[in-house]
Amino acid sequence: MIILFNSKDEPMIAQLTERFQDQTDVFQNAERLAINGISLSDLTDEEQAAAVEIIEDHPQAIQSSRIFHPEPLTIKTKHSVISNDNFTIMAGPCSVESEAHVMKMAEAAKAAGATVLRGGAFKPRTSPYSFQGLGEDGLRFLKRAADAFEMDVITEVMDETHVALVEKYTDIFPIGARNMQNFSLLKAVGKTNKPVMLKRGLSATIDDLLNAAEYIASEGNHQIILAERGIRTFDNKYTRNTLDVGAVPVLHSLTPYPVIVDPSHAAGHTDLVIPEALAGTAAGADGLIIEIHDDPSHALSDGAQALSPEQLVATCDQARAINKIVEG
Numbered sequence: 001m002i003i004l005f006n007s008k009d010e011p012m013i014a015q016l017t018e019r020f021q022d023q024t025d026v027f028q029n030a031e032r033l034a035i036n037g038i039s040l041s042d043l044t045d046e047e048q049a050a051a052v053e054i055i056e057d058h059p060q061a062i063q064s065s066r067i068f069h070p071e072p073l074t075i076k077t078k079h080s081v082i083s084n085d086n087f088t089i090m091a092g093p094c095s096v097e098s099e100a101h102v103m104k105m106a107e108a109a110k111a112a113g114a115t116v117l118r119g120g121a122f123k124p125r126t127s128p129y130s131f132q133g134l135g136e137d138g139l140r141f142l143k144r145a146a147d148a149f150e151m152d153v154i155t156e157v158m159d160e161t162h163v164a165l166v167e168k169y170t171d172i173f174p175i176g177a178r179n180m181q182n183f184s185l186l187k188a189v190g191k192t193n194k195p196v197m198l199k200r201g202l203s204a205t206i207d208d209l210l211n212a213a214e215y216i217a218s219e220g221n222h223q224i225i226l227a228e229r230g231i232r233t234f235d236n237k238y239t240r241n242t243l244d245v246g247a248v249p250v251l252h253s254l255t256p257y258p259v260i261v262d263p264s265h266a267a268g269h270t271d272l273v274i275p276e277a278l279a280g281t282a283a284g285a286d287g288l289i290i291e292i293h294d295d296p297s298h299a300l301s302d303g304a305q306a307l308s309p310e311q312l313v314a315t316c317d318q319a320r321a322i323n324k325i326v327e328g
Contacts, residue, residue, distance in 0.1 A: 001036075001037070001038065001039055001040075001054065001055065001056050002034055002035065002036050002054075002055045002062065002067065003034070003035050003038060003040075003043070003051050003053075003054050003055075004032050004033070004034050004051065004052050004053040004054075004055070004067065004068075005032065005033045005034075005035075005050055005051060005052060006031075006032065006033075006050075006052050007028055007029065007030060007031055007032055007033050009050060012046075012047070012050045013028070013033050015047070016033065016035065016047065017033070020035050020038065024036060024037040024038055025037060025062070027062060027063055027068060029068065029069065029222075031069070031070065031071070032052070032068055032069075032070075034062055034067070034068050036062055040054070053067065055067055060207075060211055060214065061207075061210040061211050061213060061214040061217075061255075062214070063214060063217040063218065063222065064210050064213040064214050064217050064224070064255050064256075064257065065210075065254065065255060066253070066254060066255060066256055069222075069255075069256035070256070071256060072084040072085075072252075072256050072258070073222065073223075073224075073256045073257055073258070074086075074258075075195045075223050075224075075225055075258060077116075077152045077171045077172065077195065078152060078171065079115045079116070079150055079151055079152045079171075080115040080116055080152050082195070082225060082258045082260075082286060082287060083258055083286060084252070084258065084286055085327075086286070087281075087286065087287055087319070087320060087323040088115060088116065088258075088260070088286065088287030088288075089109075089112060089113050089114040089115065089116070089287060089288055089290070089316050089319075090114060090115075090116035090117075090118050090154055090260070090287065090288065090289040090290070091105075091108075091109040091112060091114040091116075091117070091118060091288075091289070091290045091291075091292050091312055091316075092105050092106065092109055092114075092117045092118035092119045092142075092291070092292060093105045093118075093119050093120075093291065093292060093293055093299070093306070094119075094120060094264075094291045094293070094299065094300075094301045094302035094303075094305075094306065095119065095120045095121075095133055095134075095138075095299075095300050095301040095302075096119040096120065096121050096133070096134055096138035096139075096141050096142050096155075097134075097299075097300050098141070099140075099141040099144065099145075101294075102117075102119055102141050102142055102145045103141075103144070103145045103148065104294065105117075105119070105145070105292055105293070105294070105309075106145035106146060106148065106149045106151060107149060108292060108294070108309035108312065109149075109151070109292065109312070110149040110150075110151060111309070111313060112309070112312040112313045112315075112316040113316050113320070114151065114312075114316070115151055115152060116151060116152045116153070116154050116171075116172065116289075117142065117145060117146040117149070117151045117152070117153055117154070118154045118155070118174075118289055118291070119138070119142045119145075119153075119155055120133050120138070120155060120156055120301070121133045121134055121135055121136070121137075121138030121139045121142060121155055121156075121166075122135065122138075122156060122157070122158050122162065122166075136165065138155075139155060139165070139166065139168075139169040139170075140169070142155055142169065143169045146171075152171035152172060153169060153170045153171045153172070154170060154171065154172040154173075154174050154197065154289070155169065155170050155174070156174045156175075156176050157170075157173050157174075157175070157185070157189065158176070158179065158185075159185065160182075160184050160185045160187075160188040163185075163188045163189060163192065167192055167194060170194065171194065171195070172194065172195045172196070172197055172225070173189045173192070173194055173195070173196045173197070174196075174197040174198075174199065174227075175189065175196060175197065175198045175199060176199055177199045177200060177201050177202050177204075177229055177265070178201070178202070180198065180199060180200065180201035180204055180208070180209065180212050181201060181204070181208070181212055183212075183215050186198075186212060186215035186216050187215055187216075187218075187219050189216060189221065190215060190216040190217065190218065190219025190220065190221045191219045191220070191221070192221060193221070193223075194221075194223070195223035195224070195225060196216050196221060196223065196224050196225065197224075197225040197226075197227050197260065197289075198212060198213055198216065198224060198225070198226055198227065199227040199229050199262065200226070200227065200228055200229060200231065200244075200247070201231075202230075202231060202232040202241065203231065203232050204231070206247060206250055206251065206254070209226060209251075210251075210254065210255060213226065213255070213257065224257045225257060225258050225259075225260055226251055226255065226257050226258070226259050226260070227259070227260045227261070227262050227289065228243065228244055228245075228247045228248060228251075228259065228260075228261050228262065228266075228280070228285075229241070229243075229261075229262035229265040229266055230242055230243045230244070230262070230265055230266030230267075231244055238272075239266065239267050239268055239269070239272060240265065240266065240267060240268020240269070240305070241265065241266050241268070242266070243261070243263065243266035243267070243276050243279065243280065245261075245279050245280055245282075245283040246283070247259075248261065248280060248283040248284050248285050249283060249284050252284060258286040258287070259284070259285055259286055260285060260286060260287045260288065260289055261276075261277065261280030261281070261283075261285040261287075261288055261289075262288075262289045262290075263276035263277040263279075263280060263288065263290065264289070264290055264291040264302070264305045264306070264307075265305070267305060268304065268305050269304060269305060270296065270304065270305060270306065270307060270311070273290065273305055273307055273315075274307070274311065274314075274315050274318075277290065277315050277319055278315070278318055278319060278322055281319040281322045281323055281326070282322050282326060284326055288315075288316075288319060290307060290312060290315070291305055291306045291307070292306055292307050292308065292309060292311075292312050293306035293307075293308070294308065294309060296308070
């Protein structure tokens with residue numbers, strides 16, 4: 001059972017915290033204090049009267065739940081506001097291939113209205129013989145390009161030993177689908193003060209995703225963005241993965257975190273990325289993260305799913321129009 005109290009009732013909060021802090025799970029934010037694992041019989045009559053909500057059948061992901069954060073959370077970076085009230089575009093190449101190329105892609109992303117530049121410096125690839133990224137040189141090139149066009153950086157961190165290095169260059173930590181349940185990595189980024197985009201794992205349920213987010217929140221970092229990027233289903237003949245558009249409104253109902261859709265990794269084919277981006281937007285996504293390349297046939301990774309700069313502009317224009325309709 002979870003019992004919730006109003007955090008503004010300071011005398012009561014102090015009384016409850018003193019009694020239960022060392023005995024069970026006690027969570028507090030600006031709006032609520034939640035005590036997990038107690039029953040009404042553990043409370044005095046005065047405390048029972050002060051309770052604002054009692055939840056008997058509750059999710060394990062308490063801090064990532066609407067019951068703890070009733071209002072949507074807003075993520076703010078230097079150049080972006082990521083929230084239910086602001087549609088955010090993140091775009092860039094799958095991999096940082098060279099300084100000149102990522103600079104060119106940053107210019108294209110900016111022209112489409114993107115405020116976040118994506119690009120991989122450490123690439124988790126299915127084959128160990130595929131291009132693995134440029135490492136710290138790639139991070140430097142990405143940061144220079146983002147700074148040149150007044151954009152934020154989002155670049156994947158693959159291992160907890162890389163967190164300190166990547167933190168020097170990135171504005172948002174993305175946790176890739178393959179690392180969604182790398183709990184030591186989740187705890188490591190949870191100890192930072194930077195936003196984290198958590199991508200849904202290839203075979204993860206929504207509860208799996210929320211429990212993974214809880215690992216980040218449990219370390220004190222609530223600047224969490226959830227990303228739907230397609231899941232592995234019985235049919236991958238025509239698309240790389242299956243985009244679960246229904247997950248977008250479900251996540252919004254369960255969690256206060258912004259929800260971003262990644263149509264590139266879901267579709268896997270350029271001609272399908274655009275309709276899946278628009279479908280995700282229509283489902284209520286708070287933004288898109290899209291891969292682009294000016295010469296996809298020669299891209300060092302994932303060229304088959306990259307949009308051209310011109311396609312990105314058209315897609316973003318359509319997505320923003322749909323978002324306006326959805327938001328009313």
